[in-house]
Amino acid sequence: MKRQCNCDKEDLWFLPGPLEEEPDDLLPGPRAEPPDTAVIADWAKAESVHAARLARVAGRLGALDDRLLRGPEGWRHRLALIEAADLSWFAGDRVSSDRLALWVSMRLSGAQDDPNALARVGWAVRRLTGGPGPKGDLAAFLDRRDPENIEDSAERLKDRAGGWLKVLAAAADLHPITRACMGYHLWSLAGLGQYGDQIEAAVTASRIAASDGTGAIFAPLAMGGAGGLRASGLPPERLARWLDGMSSAILSAMRVLDDTERWAARAESDMAHLSGRTPVALRKAFSQWPLVSAPMAESVTGASRAAIQRNLAWMEESGLIREVTGQGRFRIWTLEN
Numbered sequence: 001m002k003r004q005c006n007c008d009k010e011d012l013w014f015l016p017g018p019l020e021e022e023p024d025d026l027l028p029g030p031r032a033e034p035p036d037t038a039v040i041a042d043w044a045k046a047e048s049v050h051a052a053r054l055a056r057v058a059g060r061l062g063a064l065d066d067r068l069l070r071g072p073e074g075w076r077h078r079l080a081l082i083e084a085a086d087l088s089w090f091a092g093d094r095v096s097s098d099r100l101a102l103w104v105s106m107r108l109s110g111a112q113d114d115p116n117a118l119a120r121v122g123w124a125v126r127r128l129t130g131g132p133g134p135k136g137d138l139a140a141f142l143d144r145r146d147p148e149n150i151e152d153s154a155e156r157l158k159d160r161a162g163g164w165l166k167v168l169a170a171a172a173d174l175h176p177i178t179r180a181c182m183g184y185h186l187w188s189l190a191g192l193g194q195y196g197d198q199i200e201a202a203v204t205a206s207r208i209a210a211s212d213g214t215g216a217i218f219a220p221l222a223m224g225g226a227g228g229l230r231a232s233g234l235p236p237e238r239l240a241r242w243l244d245g246m247s248s249a250i251l252s253a254m255r256v257l258d259d260t261e262r263w264a265a266r267a268e269s270d271m272a273h274l275s276g277r278t279p280v281a282l283r284k285a286f287s288q289w290p291l292v293s294a295p296m297a298e299s300v301t302g303a304s305r306a307a308i309q310r311n312l313a314w315m316e317e318s319g320l321i322r323e324v325t326g327q328g329r330f331r332i333w334t335l336e337n
Contacts, residue, residue: 040171043182046235047174050243054175057243060250061177061210061219067257069215074288076217078260079253080128081290083206084121086222090229091198093117098291098324098332100125105289105296124203128218133207138165142192142200164190168208180209180219181242185231202229209246220249223256260287263335267320278303278311286321286335293332 047054068076081100088095095103095117103109103118104125123143134141138161167190168183187193187201202221209219221228228245231238264287271279281301285292289300297308312333315321321333 036167036170039167039182039186040174042235043171043178043239044174046239047178049236050239053240053243054177057247057250058175058177060247060254061213061216064220064250064253065210065213065216067215067254069213071215071257071261072287074284075257075260077129077288078290079220079223079256080125080218082253082256083128083218083220083222083249084124086226087124087199087202088117088121090202090222090226091120093120093199095121098293101289101291101332102293102296106299120197120199124199127203127207130217133211134204135165135208135211138162138204141204160191164192176211177209177219177243177246178239180205181228181239182235183208184229184242185235185238198229219246220253221246222249223252224248259335259337263287263320263337267315270318270320271315274311274314276307278307282308282311282315286333291324291332291334292321293330 085095085097085100099113100121103122109118139158167186168179171179171182184201184205206218206221210216225248226245228242230241264283267283278301281303282297285297285300294308294312298305316323319336322336323331323333325332
């Protein structure tokens with residue numbers, strides 16, 4: 001049986017009453033910013049904090065750009081080889097300069113060499129010496145497939161790359177050096193990382209940092225220690241390390257060019273009495289390559305083995321070059337400053 005309550009309605013205070021419309025006179029609350037906008041705002045704030053330091057580094061990069069614009073083409077190649085080798089050590093591939101030189105010039109590798117590491121550092125050399133930058137088509141610039149989905153890898157990588165480029169395009173008001181730093185640290189978050197590889201991210205960022213120049217194809221990042229590539233802290237801390245690391249790398253690059261220019265002038269003077277085209281070709285090869293072997297010099301210059309051996313011996317005796325392996329076979333030479 002149902003029990004009936006004889007209570008008055010006024011006694012039923014706990015029941016909800018009729019809904020009343022409240023006046024909409026409250027101020028609008030803060031709107032949540034899109035994630036990309038918030039990220040860019042953080043990096044813009046970091047840029048303002050380090051504005052003076054950024055200006056100094058940009059000035060040094062401009063000086064390097066002007067010097068490379070006026071210098072021989074081989075200087076860019078030499079710096080690219082040194083930067084790529086240093087990046088490989090930072091990333092854990094540890095490709096030495098002599099192995100890199102042999103791989104790039106002649107595609108020679110030893111049984112102890114990792115073919116994947118050589119492929120990665122070889123890609124870095126190609127991208128640091130020329131070709132279109134990452135701004136237009138990042139997927140083509142990377143020249144790789146997405147490892148997470150082989151069947152539809154091209155489309156997935158294109159989508160990830162497009163999202164990363166979209167963020168950088170929205171940060172167009174930032175300095176290219178700041179954008180490069182931001183892009184490097186957003187690389188893995190955008191899903192572009194591959195087995196923890198950092199070479200692609202660093203090479204892409206170095207091209208972006210130098211995008212306003214005409215002489216320097218890339219901004220050095222790894223020469224001198226690669227300290228700016230360490231990923232930790234908030235944007236102001238990361239940008240500070242990035243600027244310090246880039247400043248050190250640019251100074252290292254300028255010292256390399258100083259040494260190379262002095263050596264080239266001395267070699268031209270000392271070898272002026274030598275006849276034939278091989279001495280000139282060898283001088284050019286040593287200006288372009290940090291380390292040179294006889295088979296490599298033969299491949300690069302097109303001269304005969306006998307002419308190469310004869311001129312290398314003369315250059316070593318004259319104190320222009322020195323042998324670095326200390327072996328009787330597979331000898332490699334570098335500049336003697």
